[in-house]
Amino acid sequence: xxxxxxxxxxxxxxxxxxxxxxxxxxxxxxxxxxxxxxxxxxxxxxxxxxxxxxxxxxxxxxxxxxxxxxxxxxxxxxxxxxxxxxxxxxxxxxxxxxxxxxxxxxxxxxxxxxxxxxxxxxxxxxxxxxxxxxxxxxxxxx
Numbered sequence: 001x002x003x004x005x006x007x008x009x010x011x012x013x014x015x016x017x018x019x020x021x022x023x024x025x026x027x028x029x030x031x032x033x034x035x036x037x038x039x040x041x042x043x044x045x046x047x048x049x050x051x052x053x054x055x056x057x058x059x060x061x062x063x064x065x066x067x068x069x070x071x072x073x074x075x076x077x078x079x080x081x082x083x084x085x086x087x088x089x090x091x092x093x094x095x096x097x098x099x100x101x102x103x104x105x106x107x108x109x110x111x112x113x114x115x116x117x118x119x120x121x122x123x124x125x126x127x128x129x130x131x132x133x134x135x136x137x138x139x140x141x142x
Contacts (some may be wrong), residue, residue, distance in 0.1 A: 005058070005087065009049045014042060015057035019075075022060075027077055028111065046071070049095045051078060051087055058082045059091050062100055071101045073108040088116055096137045 020038045023030040030038075041062060042048060051059030059078040063070040073095065078088045096106050108122065 002122065004054050005082075007051060007091065007095075009045055009047055009099070011045075013052075014048055014050050014060070016042065018035055018057040021068050022077055022079070023075055027075070029109070030075065031117055035042065036080050040072055041075070047099055047101060049091060051082075051091050053082070059087060061095050063095060065101055065104065067101070068104075070105045072108055076108075076113075088113075089119060092116070102121075 016035075016039060019042070020033070020035050024033045024035070025031070044064070044068060045062040046065045046067065047063045049061050050057055059076075059082065061076040062074050063071050064074060073092070076088070076092060078091065096102060106122065114124075
């Protein structure tokens with residue numbers, strides 16, 4: 001990458017404070033997420049990719065998988081001041097096209113970034129997706 005911007009999939013480099021701040025305070029899909037939950041999601045992720053401007057964490061994504069049939073792409077973000085430069089595309093491309101998970105089927109949920117994901121080969125399924133959300137007690141137990 002250019003201008004001192006780089007991608008890295010080293011978990012130890014993730015700025016957990018910054019990732020949690022963005023995801024719990026800014027990202028519509030994870031508002032209010034507890035720090036312990038975010039740390040566990042990073043720890044249990046099959047792969048994480050961070051986007052950095054020098055030492056500053058400016059983007060992030062993670063993958064959850066059974067390592068056999070599918071991978072779920074989650075928590076993708078780039079800080080507002082870095083958007084519009086192709087960095088989100090580079091971040092997701094690194095995640096889905098490189099590494100041992102690249103050969104699997106990728107899934108994701110998005111409310112607003114359909115055009116980006118289409119450029120990277122994602123398609124809307126030709127079937128209806130069903131989802132079961134946890135009840136309050138189920139979500140508190142894990």
